[in-house]
Amino acid sequence: MESIRLTAGQALVRFLSRQWTERDGVEQRLFAGCFGIFGHGNVAGFGQALLEHQLSGDSEALPYYLARNEQAMVHASVGFARMRDRLSTLVCTSSIGPGATNMVTGAALATINRIPVLLLPSDTFATRVANPVLQELEDPRSYDVTANDAFRPVSRFFDRINRPEQLIPAALGAVRVLTDPAETGAATLAFPQDVQAEAYDWPAEFFERRVWTVARARPDSSVLSRAVEKIRASKRPVIVAGGGVIYSGATGELAALVEQTGIPVGESQAGKGSLRWDHPASLGAIGATGTSAANAIANEADLVIGVGTRYSDFTTASNSVFANENVEFVNINVSGFDAAKQSALMVTADAREALSELRGGLAGWRVDPAYVHRVADLSARWQRSVDDLYAGAGEVVSQAAVLGAVNDATGDRDVVINAAGSMPGDLHKLWRTTDPKQYHVEYGYSCMGYEIAGGLGVKLAAPDREVFVLVGDGSYLMMSQEIVTAVAEGVKLTIVLVQNHGFASIGSLSESVGSQRFGTNYRYRNPETGMLDGDRLPVDLAANAASLGAQVLRASSIEEFRKALETAKACDVTTVVHVETDPGAAGPESTAWWDVPVAETSTLDSTRQARANYEKEKRVQRRYL
Structure with missing residues (x-):
């Protein structure tokens, strides 16, 4: 078997440059470049490997971008991957210690949003010969623990490369997760600095061009039939469109379905744009930051069809907006974890495939015309409110x-x-x-x-x-x-x-929970009160x-x-x-609730009043069982 002698850092750079994704016959590079900030943990290993690869003349060499903050470079990679529908992303490399842990926040953001990013935080010496090294966390319970273990709970895949040969299964495992829409998020390979620079004879096939197919899972026919039956039996169905509609490229199928059936659509934050704002079926935003139109329909709905949504508390208004006591849920999602929420009928499938098959099953069925007219009337009223606010x-x-x-x-x-x-x-x-x-x-x-x-x-x-x-x-x-x-x-x-x-949004929230905008304005400390309520800062x-x-x-x-x-x-x-802008200027009113607990006992009148309001709102919250 042919082998190539490279350092572990050089091998990883070459491997990453050869990975591609394919969906619907269209191929693109999985890793379109690399963000990095170099320090003693990666400058001689992965950094040297990037330099050598770029100077090699290889047409597939990873472009390098110099970031200014490690957390920010993960955010930039998330923005890139989201824009590319999760089919292409960027790599982020950092030194050990603070450079690495700066990326933990970005890792959590990527994983929560179901967005693929590859993180390469450098780590302390695998040999431990020079320990403790600069910036090393010494845990007296185990020499195997480093600061990079903080990535474990916020990553969808985590491994530490303690030997060069461990890189092969670790790299393949990370890429498998990154290219699986049901599992994707941050993939973290902690890379000890001595291992990065260690040479090894790598099998040449490790560097061959590899195309990872992002398959479109089709729904189970029996489950889909049950979903069709529920929709046909409903009187006031509503679709909640989440980010999965957009990542799947299912917006065309969604529009075709709602034009055929008349079912209206409310959108989560990640799903906004699933329909054009002026589409007749569009209710706009739904939930705690939703429109009056979407939330009125949500309150009455007897069937909620979630498509590619993870049902955050803002989307459900902390489980209060779907208020019909007989409401049922059908969830379409590539992830069984998300499809199972709200005790729904689970349609575990790609959004585009499922919507297409639903359309076939619903041929000849349409909601009552009066329901369509109500949706149109509520939407028109909301848009007039938007016109006034925009003016x-x-x-x-x-x-x-x-x-x-x-x-x-x-x-x-x-x-x-x-x-x-x-x-x-x-x-x-x-x-x-x-x-x-x-x-x-x-x-x-x-x-x-x-x-x-x-x-x-x-x-x-x-x-x-x-x-x-x-x-x-x-x-x-x-x-x-x-x-x-x-x-x-x-x-x-x-x-x-x-x-x-100041923090205007938290100021408003603080006021609503009886905390009087405490700690939310950028002010001088007032020597008379001892509080941060003096003049504005210059x-x-x-x-x-x-x-x-x-x-x-x-x-x-x-x-x-x-x-x-x-x-x-x-x-x-x-x-x-x-x-x-004036933080006191009126914004659009919310017609829904968000659960932020208020102190149960207080000497402040403002807090006691807020607690009374909270207990009143809390009564409409429910569990969907």
């Missing part, structure tokens, strides 16, 4: 008006990115999607700091689309470093930086963005903001549009 009349610049201006400025294929704060809720309700890939809000982990890094990944995955990053001042202060990466790579982003001087985030290399535009009114957006869109460099 943003008055001197105060509201967040809703800012979102409306961005919505107006975007073309059908442009992408909007967000993740945390009050904007995800407003976007979910208000944004008018025109393309399945236009709406990109990370709300599985709702991780502050995802926005700019995620936008970088989206733009790398889809360079032909304009990318609008919406970020509040709280998220910006947590992670804005990848502006530098975008500038260095010549990647154009339009970043809308909304300044409201923070200039626009100046900070300019210092990172971005072009900066400032807007003080909604008219100036609209003009600045047009200027930014015409630019070919990363541009930050800074606008200040």
Whole structure:
């Protein structure tokens, strides 16, 4: 058997460059590049291997991107993979210690959102000859434990490469998980720094081009027949479209099904864009951040058909929005874990395949015309509310008006990115999607700091689309470093930086639970009260963005903001549009509930009142058994 002598680091780089995915006859590279920040754990191993591979002239050499923050490079990889429907992703390598553990948050985000990323945190010496090394966690219970064990609960696959030959099954195992839509998430290979540099005679077949087929699982015929029977027997069915509809490329099948049957569709955060906003069957967002139309229909529904959704508490309004006492569930999902939720009839299958077969089984059946008319009436009323909020009349610049201006400025294929704060809720309700890939809000982990890094990944995955990053001042202060990466790579982003001087969304939540917006405003400490309720801090985030290399535009009114957006869109460099909004300006009201427990006993009147309201809302919560 032919063998090739390489270090373990060199072998892994070569292996990764030869992996491809295929779905519906279309092939693409599984690993389109590698983000990395080098330190003593990987600079001489994996870093040397990347350099050597790039200088080799190999046409399949992995492009390398220099990130500025390890957590951010995982976020960028998630943005990339989500944009590519989970068929292609990026690799992330870090040094040991803090560089590695910085990626743990990104790993959790990827796994929760069911997005594939490959993480290569360096590890301490497998030989232990130099221990304890710089940045090593010494656990007196076991020399086998390192800081990288923190990745275990947040990864869908984890292994530590203590010998070069262990790399072969570990790498194949990681790729198997990454390319399985039912299991995918973060795959972590902890890579001791001495093993990275150790040579081994590798079988040549390990480096042969390998194509991993992402198969479309078809539904079991008997289960599908039962689903058809339930739908035909229903009077007020509703579809909850989740991210699986988009990742499966099932939006066309969904539209065909609802046009045939008249069943309306509510969308989760990940599923927003499953239908165009103006489709007659579209109810828009559903759940705790849902539209009045979607939640009214959800409350009455006697059958909920979940397609590619994991039923987060926001989608179900903490199990309160599907209020019909006789409601039943049919769930279509590639993952049995998600399909089983809500005690549903489980249709474990690819969304596109299942919807296509459902359409055949429902031939000749349609909901009552009165139900269709009710959906249309509720949707029209909601859209009139959106028009009013987008208009943003008055001197105060509201967040809703800012979102409306961005919505107006975007073309059908442009992408909007967000993740945390009050904007995800407003976007979910208000944004008018025109393309399945236009709406990109990370709300599985709702991780502050995802926005700019995620936008970088989206733009790398889809360079032909304009990318609008919406970020509040709280998220910006947590992670804005990848502006530098975008500038260095010549990647154009339009970043809308909304300044409201604090954590506005948590401020509103704090007020609703009786905590009086405590700890949510960016203020000086007041020497008289001892609290952080003094004057506003003189923070200039626009100046900070300019210092990172971005072009900066400032807007003080909604008219100036609209003009600045047009200027930014015409630019070919990363541009930050800074606008200040009033955190007290009214946003779209929620017609649903979110379960955030309130202190059961308190000396504060505000908390006691909030507890009374909480107990009232809690009565509508249920378990679906």
